[in-house]
Amino acid sequence: MFSISGLVKVKKDTQQITEKFKKREFVVTDASGNYPQDILFQLTQERTDLLDNINENDAVNVTFNIRGREWTNPQGEVKYFNSLDVWRLEKTQGGGQPTPPDIAPASADSAETLVDEGDDDLPF
Template identity: 40%
Template sequence: MNFEISGSLIVKEDTVDITSSFKKREFVIEVINERNQDWNDFIKFQLTQDKCGLLDSYNLGDNIKVGFNLRGRKWEKDGKVNYFTNLEAWRIDIVSDGQLAEPQAPPPFAETDIPPAEPKDDLPF
C-alpha cells in the first residue's frame, strides 16, 4: 500500500544498527490539521537499510513530502500475540511554498519543429 503525505520535519533521528544486517532511522513530521490547527498530527516514519540516507539532505523545519508504505507485523512470544504497524518511508521530496516542486514540462511542438518532407519519393511502397 503506497501513500503520500506532506508536513514539516520536526524530529530527525540518527541511523541505528539493530543487528549486523539491519539498520533503521526514524523521523517525525508535523501535519497541519486543516479543521483545527490546535490539533496537528505528528506522524513518525522509519527508513530502513539503504533508504536511511534519504533524510541526510533535509533539515528540521523543512517542508517535505513523504512517500511511504503501510506495513503490519505479527509477533508472538510466550503465548502472547502483539501486532505492530510501521510507516516505512521510501521517498522524500522537498516542498516549497506549500507546493511540491514539479519538474517543468517541455513546451509543446510547433509546426516549425517538424522538418519539411523530402522532395524525392523513395518510399518502398
C-alpha cells in the same frame, strides 16, 4: 501507497539493528486538519540517506507504505505492530510542491522534437 506533506519535527540518527538491517526514524507534523498530528516514519537500508539533506523544520512530502506484523512474546501473548515505511522523501517549498531539481532547462527546440503532432495513428 500513501503520501503526506508536513514539517520535519524530529530527525533521528541511523540505527544499525542487525548486521544486515539498519533504519532511521523521523517525525513529520501534519497541520492540515484542526489538530496537528505528529507522525513517526522510518527509512530502511539504503533509503536512510534520504534524510541527510533535510533538516528539522523543513517542509517535506513523504510517500510511504503501511506495514504490519505479528509478534508473539515469550509469554505467548500475540502483539501487532505497524510501521510507515518511506520509499520517497522530497523537500518542498512549503506548499507541498517538490523543490525543482537543479537541472538546466531544455531549449524550446529540443521540446519540439519530443512531440510529433502529425502522428495520430493510435494502436487501438
